[in-house]
Amino acid sequence: MQKGKGRTSRVRRRKLCRTSESRGVNESYKSEFIELRKWLKDRKFQDSNLVPARFPGTGRGLMSQTSLQEGQMIISLPESCLLTTDTVIQSYLGAYIAKWKPPPSPLLALCTFLVSEKHAGDRSLWKPYLEILPKVYTCPVCLEPEVVNLLPISLKAKAEEQRAHVQEFFASSRDFFSSLQPLFAEAVDSIFSYSALLWAWCTVNTRAVYLRPRQWECLSAESDTCALAPYLDLLNHSPHVQVKAAFNEETHCYEIRTTSRWRKHEEVFICYGPHDNHRLFLEYGFVSGHNPHACVYVSREILVKYLPSTDKQMDKKISILKDHGYIENLTFGWDGPSWRLLTALKLLSLEAEKFTCWRKVLLGEVISDTNEKTSLDIAQKICCYFIEETTAMLQKVSRTKDEKEALINQLTLVESLWTEELKILRASAKTLHSLQIALT
Ligand SMILES: C[S@@+](CC[C@H](N)C(=O)[O-])C[C@H]1O[C@@H](n2cnc3c(N)ncnc32)[C@H](O)[C@@H]1O
Known part of the structure; x- marks a missing residue:
């Protein structure tokens, strides 16, 4: 038999190819992840089979510690870990939101909370989560104009729309931010700057999961379906997998079940939707290789x-x-x-x-x-x-x-x-x- 042509070597080659593509470096020893796990445990999160790791192709993500079978739960995050408009309205911001007319949007409520808590630093109850959030994003709104100029024409137009949209979001929120001045020793203009709001906007837009719509009288009628889900939001996207993800009203947990199998030490993915690369770039700031929906x-x-x-x-x-x-x-x-x-x-x-x-x-x-x-x-x-x-x-x-x-x-x-x-x-x-x- 010729060397490298038999079944055993084919299987070995396949395994090598799969592991070298997906091999990650475990990062769970890092202080920010140790703090985050403590924080999650205090909020009744039970250890999952996943650990944070860095992967060659996709950057930071979650890696399986055991093999995972089809239909198995990969993560179950208690409601107390979710950051929603409920969190914001029940916080010190609630009274200010209730007073403000016209009512702020659910997105503005979430972004305001994120900026304010980030500003609070060590005093924030959400610090362990805030610490692991990216410092910079790569959605088109964050790109330098000369980089935007190098995008395909239709994406460039959408990138410019996105920039105009976020600028308008900032401009129309400034009076509301001013109303929060009694809460801060520093000038609100320096806390709720354009760059701070942009960071919060990208955080929500690239990381939020979908929850059943809620309705708050003190918020505008725009759809209120976003929740930030610490730890779970470390899962990267693959167009090749299918998952079932939803809030379970009985267990009061946000649960994700995989319909794929995963080997031990592989990166575990979820699917953000059947998106082409323009949409992935626009909404999440990345491009998926071999994306069957790309065009x-x-x-x-x-x-x-x-x-x-x-x-x-x-x-x-x-x-x-x-x-x-x-x-x-x-x-x-x-x-x-x-x-x-x-x-x-x-x-x-x-x-x-x-x-x-x-x-x-x-x-x-x-x-x-x-x-x-x-x-x-x-x-x-x-x-x-x-x-x-x-x-x-x-x-x-x-x-x-x-x-x-x-x-x-x-x-x-x-x-x-x-x-x-x-x-x-x-x-x-x-x-x-x-x-x-x-x-x-
Ligand atoms: C929900 S977060 C996933 C965790 C994120 N990688 C992290 O380190 O915080 C979504 C972001 O992860 C990145 N991402 C997700 N899937 C990816 C992939 N297949 N390849 C490269 N980056 C990806 C994008 O930056 C995206 O905006």
């Missing part, structure tokens, strides 16, 4: 770039696509152009004499071999154009990394997004090529 978006401008400019029916075709919701969410994915993208291209490349068949196109019917072939050819041209553009962007990001060392972390993140997009486009180009060959 490359095709804008309307690019869609028509390779169509004949002489087509007299083009405006009509575009308005049909708009009316039927086919102008948005057109994508390339790991297995080629999406059905929506191909359908849009088939409609746009309909021959003049076949134009009346446009309804059939939207229903997925084949109109003619020519139409099938033309739409695939255009999809391939768009895909090649994107591959060139993405390669150029990667070179630009790499140059910027050399020039701006201080931005290396932010730029590396943007680079990983473009790298994933390039992989998707290459896979799409290959699929398209096979489809084109099958048609000839």
